[in-house]
Amino acid sequence: MRRNRVLSATAAGALLVGALTACSSDSGKDGPVTIKLVEYQKPRIAVVKKLIPQFEKAMAKQGRHVKVELVADTLTDDQFRTKITQQLHSGTAPDVIDMGGSNVTGMAGAGYLLKLDDYLDKWHGWDQYYAPAKAAARQPDGSYYSLPHEASVQSLFYRKDVLKRLGVDTSQPRTWDELIGRLKKIRAKTGGAPIVIPGGTAWGAGSWTEGFLPVMAGTGSTFYDAESRKWKLKSKGLTATFGLYHDLIKDRLLPVRDLQNPNPWEPTKYKKFPKGTLPVSAQGSWGWKYDWGPDGSAPIKDVRKKVGTWDYPALVPGTKPHSISGGGFGYSVNAHASDPDAAVELAKWLSSGKPLAKQLVAVGAVAPRKDLAGVAPYKNEPSLLEAQRKLKSCVQPPLGDGEDQVSQAVQSATAKMLSGKADGGQAAADFAKEAKELLGSTRVAK
Amino acid sequence: MQRPGTPRAKARRTGTGGRGALPLLLGPSVVLIAVFVIAPAGYGIYLALTDTQLTGFAARDPHFVGLENFRNLLGSEDFLASLGRTGEFVLWSAIIGQTVLGMLAALLLRQKWLRGKGLFGTLVLLPMVVPEVVASLTWASVLSSNGDGTLNRLLSLFGSGAAAPLQDSPMVSVVVINVWRGIAFAMIMFQAALEDVPDELIEAARMDGANALQVFRHVTLPLIRGPVFLYLLLTTITTVGVFGLVYFLTQGGPGQRTELTSIYIFQHAFRDSQIGLGSAASVILLVLLMLLGLTYARLAKVEV
DSSP: OOOHHHHHHHHHHHHHHHHHHHHHHHHHSSOOOOEEEEEEEHHHHHHHHHHHHHHEEEEETOOOOOEEEEOOOOOHHHHHHHHHHHHHTTTTTSSSEEEEHHHHHHHHHHOOOOOOOOHHHHHHEEEEEBBHHHHHBBOOTTTTTOOEEOEEEEEEEEHHEEEEETTOOOOSBBBBBHHHHHHHHHHHHHHHHOOOOSSSTTTTHHIOOOOOOOOHSSSSOOOOOTTTEOOOOHHHHHHHHHHHHHHHHTTOSOOHHTTSSSSHIIIIIIIIIIHHOEEEEEEEEETTTTSSSSSSSSSTHHHHEEEEEEEEEEETTTOOOOEEEEEOEOOOEEETTTSSSHHHHHHHHHHHHHHHHHHHHHOOOOOSSSGGGTTTTTGGGGGHHHHHHHHHTBBBOOOOOOOOHHHHHHHHHHHHHHHTTTTTTHHHHHHHHHHHHHGHHHHHHO | OOOSHHHHHHHIIIIIHHHHHHHHHHHHHHHEEEIIIHHHHHHHHHTBBBOOSSSSSSGGGGGOOOHHHHHHHHHHHHHHHHHHHHHIIIIIIIIIIIHHHHHHHHHHHHHTOOSHHHHHHHHHHHHHHHOOOHHHHHHHHHOOSSSSSSHHHHHTTTOOOOOHHHHHHHHHHHHHHHHHHHHHHHHHHHHHHHHHHHHHHHHHHHTTOOOOOHHIIIIIHHTTTHHHHHHHHHHHHHTTTTOOOHHHTTTTTTTTOOOOOOHHIIIIIIOOOOOOHHHHHHHHHHHHHHHHHHHHHHHHOOOO
């Protein structure tokens, strides 16, 4: 009898606990949710900080209590990539991460990021995205792990006013030989190196995304074969690109010493280009606002009048001048986010309408979607709208697993050229050797 | 009934009791060393034998690759060059710079005629008290190639053009800064050692006609050989591990001119996510340090 009583009491207790647990889990879903969003660049921090209360209000209108905590951590691109990788690996990363598209491939491959395919399929906003922007965000496994909220066009920016004053032709150069002829003329008149193209280790991943890759991508050689998922480490295009760096260094057209500075963009893009003493610079469309706009790092007065853009001239016979889609930042969601639905909701909200328009103007990025051209304040930015029109005809850079390692090998090889230890041929050979070591033979085409 | 102090009671206290207390006394240190030194080192050696990465598809499924990382590193000109630079950095900044200047400072402070010893000692000690990051950033500001750097402002007073020592002579710059930072520790170690040298011996040598250099070479130095080698061992280990000071000043550049092995390891393991390769580089450095440590220990034991 006593035993029966004990059994029934235990069963009743278990039922009660079960019911309470069920209640509490339900209440947790409807209850307040906190999402952490990380931003690491000052202009982004400033604009997102103002947008967060609006998102919280929008969610409250839908009956959801979502609180967003902004993790503002001002760092350089390389510092951020190193830090967020450690955080993702150790399971301490924030829920939503705003970062450059070039970081996504490696992190998605490692399984740190949430696959967004199902969310995007159900979202009408995704239909508004340009095909090249979608293609740039699509990862080697065919899925999406970031919601791109900006695009960029990588071209050669030049100082119209300076070149005209020096009597140098400002029309689009057709070939690199033609451009080198003009650069030599500038050097003869000013005595300084006239062009900056990122290279070496100090510029970090920028040497790859803003320096080497835009030149290489227009040569027509296959760099990454998406079908076999292998990198081709020796090609006519690669040899020609290393050869171009060599020619520019040999003719003292590149500011070698500045490129070896720990922060090479400071003496070049922030000092000499605004001053006009280094009048040509490889640059993404964000330069219009982020670097040289009125609130940029190194403002140029009347930047639209003084600065123009060229496509990259043809390097290999049979190719044409080109600009390249430089990608941009996107919102990724941590695979272990506390509330993935709310995190994706935040990413979608920040990538639409007025909130997106404000961010694009703050950082000088191009809209990756069609329906932004008429949204203020973006619609009042002619330089960005012009770049947006160019986006459709841009060359797409290759995107493959192992991009981080290829980037590293490019940085090392170009660093050797800058320190005079290698010419174009040696650098191409060193690059192929190091990239193969880092990628492992399974990711390299024979 | 046994009274305290009898042989059996003494045996219980010092013999059986001592043996029982030994694990208790040593236990915490053994556990700490095992958890914080041996286990991480063991894990590092394991990682060095794999292709562990932090990013990319390879990060999901690391493979055992045997000695491949070591083969790649020992065949890599960049890694070997970084070892060479580390050797150069240790030799000039720690073994020669800090040791010689630290010894001079200690000998100077021993002199009875010296006035303002307190101020002198404080000035030498100050760089050691400053945190590494603060020291680096201060020097970065002093040596900045811009016209507003402290050095360039001073040079402009004399009508000289702007200098860029961190770009023109980066290794010399980081060596000088590391010497500046490390003299204090050397001075303290040598001061303590010099306390043990009897004044009578020095006076006797003086009376025999020895000059200051001869006294130091034949009397003082042999007597403090042990502490000197101990200092050399400690400074070699800490200098090989110097990272922040150089990284904040030059990030290993310009080019790779100040890329010490510690920076090479950081860049490969963390910036480029190649944990396996970085671990293998750390293991090589560990082995080299152990060999150096054994050499110093043997040298220090040599009878005078």
